[in-house]
Amino acid sequence: MSAFEAKLAELGVTLSEAPAPAANYVPFVQVGDLVHVSGQISMDADGMIKGKLGDDMDVEAGAAAARTCAISLLSQVKAACGGDLDRLVRVVKLVGFVNSTADFGDQPKVINGASDFMVEALGDAGRHARSAVSAASLPFGVAVEIEGIFQIK
Numbered sequence: 259m260s261a262f263e264a265k266l267a268e269l270g271v272t273l274s275e276a277p278a279p280a281a282n283y284v285p286f287v288q289v290g291d292l293v294h295v296s297g298q299i300s301m302d303a304d305g306m307i308k309g310k311l312g313d314d315m316d317v318e319a320g321a322a323a324a325r326t327c328a329i330s331l332l333s334q335v336k337a338a339c340g341g342d343l344d345r346l347v348r349v350v351k352l353v354g355f356v357n358s359t360a361d362f363g364d365q366p367k368v369i370n371g372a373s374d375f376m377v378e379a380l381g382d383a384g385r386h387a388r389s390a391v392s393a394a395s396l397p398f399g400v401a402v403e404i405e406g407i408f409q410i411k
Contacts, residue, residue, distance in 0.1 A: 260344040266379050276337040277330055286338045293338045297405040298330035309401040312362030320401055321371030324354060327404035328372035335408050347409040349376050349386040355403045357396040365390040372404050
C-alpha cells in the first residue's frame with residue numbers, strides 16, 4: 259500500500275476503481291509530468307449527490323459533496339499512475355463548479371470540502387491553486403463537479 263493510500267485508510271477512505279467517462283472523452287490526459295483529470299461529479303456509495311446550493315442544499319452538504327469529487331479525482335490519478343499513488347508529486351490546481359442559485363455566493367466554502375480533504379490526505383503535496391465558480395446547472399443535477407491538474411513522477 260502506498261504511503262498516500264495508508265493516510266487515506268487512516269481517514270477511512272479507500273480509493274475505488276476510477277469512474278468511467280459518461281460520454282465521448284477520456285478520464286485523464288497526461289502531458290509530460292502533468293495529469294489533467296476530467297471533471298468528477300459528486301457521487302457516493304448511494305449514487306449521485308444532487309442539489310442546488312442556495313435552494314435545497316446547504317454549504318455543509320455541498321462541502322461533503324465536493325469531498326466525494328476529490329476522492330474520485332485521486333482514483334483517476336491512481337489509474338494514471340498505473341496503480342501507484344506514490345507517483346503523485348502534488349496537486350497543482352482544482353477547478354470546482356457549484357450548482358447554485360444566482361444569489362448564492364459561498365462557492366469557495368463548498369469547494370473547501372475538496373481542498374481541505376486534499377491537504378488532510380496528502381499534506382503539503384495536497385496544497386494547490388484553485389477556482390470555485392457557480393453554475394446554473396450541472397450534469398444530472400449534481401451539486402458539484404471538480405476537475406484537476408496533478409504533477410506525477
